[in-house]
Amino acid sequence: MRRRLVISYLLLMVLVLLALETPLAATLATRETDRVRADRLADATRFASLANPALRGRGPGPLDVELDAYEGLYGIGAAVVDRDGRTVVTSPNWERGPAAASAVDIALAGQQFSGPESVWPWMNGPVVVAVPINDGGEVLGAVVTTTPAGKVRRTVAAWWLLLAAIGLLAVLACVSTAFGLAGWVLRPVTELDAVTHEIAEGDRTARVRPRLGPPELRRLAASFNNMADAVSDVMDRQRAFVAHASHQLRNPLTALRLRVEELGPSLTDADGRAEHRLALEETDRLATLLEALLTLARAERTENQRVIIDAAEVAAARVAAWQPLARHRSVTLRLEPADAPAYARTVPTAVDQTLDALIDNAVKFSGDGEVVTVTVRVADGGTVLQVRDTGPGMTASQLNQATERFWRAPDVQNVDGAGLGLTIVAVLVDASDGRLTMRQSTPRGLVAEVWFPAPEPLDVEPATTEAATTEPGLAEAGRA
Structure with a gap:
């Protein structure tokens, strides 16, 4: 029973932890991803402000140097494309994957793009940000950056491991507390079970300590002790009555038998002697019964x-x-x-x-x-x-x-x-x-x-x- 109580407490604790930590873990992953996306949007917006000369055919200008330094410093690839999707300026190791191509299409349509919404530890794709380059309401091109998600995944995984460690400590504390609480609650029940077996085995003096456990079980222990006292008292009275009655009846029975024996010589007819013999047999039978009752009472009193x-x-x-x-x-x-x-x-x-x-x-x-x-x-x-x-x-x-x-x-x-x-x-x-x-x-x-x-x-x-x-x-x- 203690194991079932502990399992119940543990299951409840696990459900509470899942209900609390699951949304927290998702929030942490989203927050870390949003921070990276915000930084990349700011960087892409800056590059967009420098890309106008390159898109108008006046050469890359300082943008080429900026993209090279940006990738060398942060390891983030970036590129500038024109309105037709042709690459104008790129960082040295930039690759245009499917995610980047989709982001460019959205940016050339005049909308900013950043994805994914959240980086999970099991994802492999980069964080892609694309910003349109506008000039007087006209979209001239777009700036796109692809950030490797490895650092973000490691950060999210670290947060999740911290949450898991906190949850494990909470579970261990719950198990320890549950064992103590279950022991406190069930101690009267355990002692009641043991005392019941002792009484069943013949120890009628065994009783439950009434000051253990919650109030309801303390009242149960007190009621059990009162019941055991009452039953023991009834049994003692019953056995005492049998023993005393059997013992007290032996003396008048003995006197009765002696008087019946003394009547024997005075009986002369055959019928009278037959009745006399039957009377003596009945007194002997009653004496045997009383002796057996005494023996039974003594046998039932033998304890421990x-x-x-x-x-x-x-x-x-x-x-x-x-x-x-x-x-x-x-x-x-x-x-x-x-x-x-x-x-x-x-x-x-x-x-x-x-x-x-x-x-x-x-x-x-x-x-x-x-x-x-x-x-x-x-x-x-x-x-x-x-x-x-x-x-x-x-x-x-x-x-x-x-x-x-x-x-x-x-x-x-x-x-x-x-x-x-x-x-x-x-x-x-x-x-x-x-x-x-x-x-x-x-x-x-x-x-x-x-x-x-x-x-x-x-x-x-x-x-x-x-x-x-x-x-x-x-x-x-x-x-x-």
């Missing part, structure tokens, strides 16, 4: 914090932690580790919670005898964690909705879960500048793949993780 994790070590710990549940559901859970440590730079607990959610989904939705494979590898300048299962998988439309909050596929509504697991994964991966991709496996099943960026070579040693002590189930599945 990065730790370095050995993803291969975390994956081994998480696979070991989920083995009991996998065996209980008759699912084979296996790990294909990387050949060397696979370091990833993420927000805290991102790798742990991501693997928990993906493994929980894969184990939960795979039937008896199915296989869930966790793979860790280094690729594309980062670390890739892949969880592949041989379960029913998802359709293309379901894959597009899988990370939406509380979304669950219609055919698995009776399976335990809160519909927040993949939402939490998406939030953590995005906060870590990573990528989450899910696709159908061949011949069946689902492949969930997460890429985390690798740390810089000079970064510190990997931070310790809580993978070995985190129990499965903190992040529930949001998959179909």
Whole structure:
């Protein structure tokens, strides 16, 4: 945008210079030509006053000497012709070219002639002046001079070069001023663009300095800061509400579950025990949902914090932690580790919670005898964690909705879960500048793949993780 503004200013400046300097250049060329023409007319008029004896046949008299001296001193050829156009007296090197012949014809008709009107640097012809010689109203002949235009062309060219130099200096000054002016005008826009990207990347404390640029842009910066403050405040209130509500509901929910459990021994009929079991399951489902909401609130609050994790070590710990549940559901859970440590730079607990959610989904939705494979590898300048299962998988439309909050596929509504697991994964991966991709496996099943960026070579040693002590189930599945 700055370049376009500078080009606009420069184009305007060039147009102004052309509008001013073009007529000035033409005026200078005409003025210099008029000065030469005036001098030659005066000289020709003087020679005409001396030419009467020569035209009346009494010899050239002093005119011959005058023309010789004139050409020797100024390099200007001159000649005197009679009324029939015959040359009477000439300077030594005078040549009668087409321009001189035309000028003589005009002068013999009784009119003065001088041409051209202006001498341009690219012209080659001489400056021709012709004056009639009169005696009592009778035209006896004419005096014609031919002045080489080289000196006039050089003078005009020098003036034009001076104008061009002045114009170039004006253009350079315009460019310098335009860059400064464009920078001053666009500095708030540039900073607004940078702050917008910072906020989009998760830094909600970034703000625009409101004292930059013209008043209109300063007001825009102030309005943007107010909007950012309002949005940040709303987000903080929303997350605080979710966290506080989830936390505060856990205590009465726990008390409610204990009271429902205490009712169990007093129930003797089969129907009562079935209702009692369903009530306990509903309280467990609500507890899972509250725990998932807390996890999501904590994940979305994580800003600008990065730790370095050995993803291969975390994956081994998480696979070991989920083995009991996998065996209980008759699912084979296996790990294909990387050949060397696979370091990833993420927000805290991102790798742990991501693997928990993906493994929980894969184990939960795979039937008896199915296989869930966790793979860790280094690729594309980062670390890739892949969880592949041989379960029913998802359709293309379901894959597009899988990370939406509380979304669950219609055919698995009776399976335990809160519909927040993949939402939490998406939030953590995005906060870590990573990528989450899910696709159908061949011949069946689902492949969930997460890429985390690798740390810089000079970064510190990997931070310790809580993978070995985190129990499965903190992040529930949001998959179909």
